[in-house]
Amino acid sequence: MGKTLAEKILTDNSSSDAHAGDIIIARVGLAFLQDGTGPLALRQLKESGLEQIANPKRAILFLDHAAPSPSRELANDHITLRQFAEKSGAQICDVGEGVCHQLVAESYANPGEVILGADSHSVTAGALGAFATGMGSTDVAIAIALGKTWLRVPESFRIEVSGRFTKGVFAKDLVLHLIGKLGADGATYKSLEFSGEAVGNMSMAERFTIANMAVEAGAKTGLFPTDATTQTYLDSRGRGASFLALSPDPDADYERVITIDASSLEPTISKPHSVDNIALVRELAGTKIAQVFIGTCTNGRLDDLAVAAALLKGKSRHPKTRLLIAPASSDVLKEAISAGYIQTLIESGAVLLPPGCGPCVGVHQGALGDGEACLSTANRNFKGRMGNPEAFIYLGSPATAAASAIVGEITDPRELM
Amino acid sequence: MLRGKAFKFGDNISTDHICPGRYFHLRSNLPELAKHTLEDVEPGFCTMINPGDFVVAGLNFGLGSSREHAAVVIKMAGVAAVLAKSAARIFYRNAVNVGLPILICDTDKINNGDELEIDLTNSIVKNLTSGTELPVGKFPDVMLSILEEGGLIPYIKKHGGF
Numbered sequence: 001m002g003k004t005l006a007e008k009i010l011t012d013n014s015s016s017d018a019h020a021g022d023i024i025i026a027r028v029g030l031a032f033l034q035d036g037t038g039p040l041a042l043r044q045l046k047e048s049g050l051e052q053i054a055n056p057k058r059a060i061l062f063l064d065h066a067a068p069s070p071s072r073e074l075a076n077d078h079i080t081l082r083q084f085a086e087k088s089g090a091q092i093c094d095v096g097e098g099v100c101h102q103l104v105a106e107s108y109a110n111p112g113e114v115i116l117g118a119d120s121h122s123v124t125a126g127a128l129g130a131f132a133t134g135m136g137s138t139d140v141a142i143a144i145a146l147g148k149t150w151l152r153v154p155e156s157f158r159i160e161v162s163g164r165f166t167k168g169v170f171a172k173d174l175v176l177h178l179i180g181k182l183g184a185d186g187a188t189y190k191s192l193e194f195s196g197e198a199v200g201n202m203s204m205a206e207r208f209t210i211a212n213m214a215v216e217a218g219a220k221t222g223l224f225p226t227d228a229t230t231q232t233y234l235d236s237r238g239r240g241a242s243f244l245a246l247s248p249d250p251d252a253d254y255e256r257v258i259t260i261d262a263s264s265l266e267p268t269i270s271k272p273h274s275v276d277n278i279a280l281v282r283e284l285a286g287t288k289i290a291q292v293f294i295g296t297c298t299n300g301r302l303d304d305l306a307v308a309a310a311l312l313k314g315k316s317r318h319p320k321t322r323l324l325i326a327p328a329s330s331d332v333l334k335e336a337i338s339a340g341y342i343q344t345l346i347e348s349g350a351v352l353l354p355p356g357c358g359p360c361v362g363v364h365q366g367a368l369g370d371g372e373a374c375l376s377t378a379n380r381n382f383k384g385r386m387g388n389p390e391a392f393i394y395l396g397s398p399a400t401a402a403a404s405a406i407v408g409e410i411t412d413p414r415e416l417m
Numbered sequence: 418m419l420r421g422k423a424f425k426f427g428d429n430i431s432t433d434h435i436c437p438g439r440y441f442h443l444r445s446n447l448p449e450l451a452k453h454t455l456e457d458v459e460p461g462f463c464t465m466i467n468p469g470d471f472v473v474a475g476l477n478f479g480l481g482s483s484r485e486h487a488a489v490v491i492k493m494a495g496v497a498a499v500l501a502k503s504a505a506r507i508f509y510r511n512a513v514n515v516g517l518p519i520l521i522c523d524t525d526k527i528n529n530g531d532e533l534e535i536d537l538t539n540s541i542v543k544n545l546t547s548g549t550e551l552p553v554g555k556f557p558d559v560m561l562s563i564l565e566e567g568g569l570i571p572y573i574k575k576h577g578g579f
Contacts, residue, residue: 023559025579039445040485048570066441073442080445120483120507136485136511138569150559150579184429185477189506218480220506274429361482362438382433382481389437389457 002249004156005223006191009131009246013114020155020253029113029130031143032060034100035067036361037118039077041137042084045145054147056089060108062100063093064356070364090144098329098355101125101297104132105208106329110242111226111234114151116143121297121379123214127207128233129226129246134215154191154220155255157182158248161198163263168414170307171206172299172377172397173268175213178260180268180278188218190255193248198262199224204233205303212298213379216275267412270395272373273383281400284410290372292317292405294398295326295358299377302335304398309341311402311416317349318408324366325350326358348405362387375404418536419497419518421469425529426458428475432487432508434458435479444486451493468495471535473527475501479508488512498535500524500542513560516568521554537564 003011003018010018013027033041038061053059061081069075078095085092093103100117101124109115111129115122118140125132135149143149159178165171192214199207207224214222224230225247234240267281294300294308305327317323325345327333333355336342346352353359359366360378367387368374374386374393381393396404399413406416434457436450443450455462455472472491478501479487488511491499498518502525512519520535522542527533531546540553556564559579566572 023557036441036444037483037485040489044570048573050573071442073445077445118483118485120481122483134483134507136483136488136507136514138485138514139510142569142573146573146578148579152557184480185503185505188477188503218477218505361441362433363441367439380433380481382431384437384439384457385433387439 001253002251004191004252004254005193005225005246005248006131006154006156006221008248009112009114010151010153012112018153020153022153024151024153025148026114026151028116028143028147028149029110030058030108030115031140032062032100032104033118033140034062034065035074035077035081036065037137038081041118041141042080044138045141048142048145050145053088053090053144057091059090059144061085061090061092062103063095064099065361066363067095067356068354096330096354096356098332099297099300099357101212102300102328102332106237106331111230111244111246116140116149120215121212123219123222124208124212124297126211126214126222127204127224128230129224129244131221133221154189156191156193157187157256157258158254159192159194160257160259161194161196161262162259163198163261164201165262165265168267168399168417169265170397170399171202171209173265174260174262175210176268176270176278176395177265179213179216179276181258182217184216184274184276185218190219192219192222194222194224200227203303204229205301208301209298216379267397267400267414269400269410270381272381272392272394275379275381275395281396281410282412285412287410288373289321289375289404289409291322291324291366291368291374292401293324293359293366293374293376293378294401295328295353296360296378297328298379299398300326300328300332302332304377305336305341306339307398308402309344311399311413312348312406313344315348315406317405321405321408323348323350323405324353324358326353327355330355359386375401375410377401418534419469420534421467421471421497423471423473423527423529423531423533424466425527426472426474429477429480430458430474431481432479432484433481435487436484436490447489447493450486451490454490454494463494466495469497470495471533472496472499473524474499475524476503478504480505483507485511485515488515488517492517500527513564514569516564518564522551526551
């Protein structure tokens, strides 16, 4: 029997012949913390008595969730993280550099390695063919110290995507559709493995968007095979040498195969208060929106800002709808400035936030008022997520977000394209 | 042997419900953070439970963010164990790592306020109110060893590694 991508990568990073269901000890190629999970991880590390860290160049601390700090407490947490980096030799990505998952993609993740992040959206790097998964502070702390973790080798679902997106339909619509189909726990403990003609045609930005949300169906990881698109992306980041050709064996065993025809999809939206609560955008047309947020590790990349800028060019946001933009990294911001997208977005009435997580986690920079609805390009809409349990969050593509900002109501972007 | 009352919740209780993001600034002040445990689902939860009671939930308990604080604050609030029909992957691992027992069983057979008795060593849950015994899903060996040591840190301190 052949191997899935997950089984191949975990075999290569352990001393086991990894098959679904096995418990293995895996070598961890990259481990990272962010400012919400890092302080607890460092406390646990201290408690463990392990003083050395296994590979300081591959242990990264990101200040992104509460950055710049909105409070004294969080500013002090940032000091703790910076001091640890200085003492241990771990790397630090400070305030304004961007969201951890975007920076991991740009500068750190290598195809074929095991990546652990103390953040559930660490699955994003699966788009580069890394077995990337989120864990809690203690697991990642121990991985930083020992360079190892224990893992159960997951069963895999193959997600076979054919066809091409029609106008106004994007990777975000596809992944929301998939999560609606699987349910919020439909892939718990599983690896989602993407394949098919449409996947081969996808840009890296599209792959990151899809891999990022694998965890919203409960998955442990969301893996893409590597190809010329992967190689070109790594070359563009000066990391071409880390390319590794990876694909599953043709006779690999999949627990489920799900087929999706990309050409049959329409703009899709997730309704409050769970990500799998899916509808078509046109079915919710007319719902008033107080705030639109374009950004995050799901949809804060250059391609996303390009789509938003194309829709908003020469137009204004609705006077009763706030429009917030947070580029996923400082490189994305610089490129968006050069391309003129930022100028366009600001002229349309957008507020530019620093590269980072922005209001996604409810910490700062755009908490919602009671009864307000937000259309966000993020990945979660749980009750209270954006700082207020009395508010409502809808999730959609950057195109749906931009169209809705113009009209002030949930709007199918195809109407404005 | 653990004995306490069931505090019943529904399906899909996320880590945002358990430990809301708006208290992000309290994450290095765990006793304060713990005062807000589950407050968006059950306001005043922390004042309503007695130490040793149980959180009893439906499907997919603890979905969402990796914040281990969610498992920590449930434990600090005095909850002796979580029982659920199923649990999200990261939360399940976090609970074991911080020494919070999490048991997978058919929680439809437990009502709010039922008196429960749990034998962790032998994985037995008894509903004393209804007089029934519930089968419990088994932990993988590695998790059982971690739980028996009281969490991942004591486990690593004792064994030096995996």
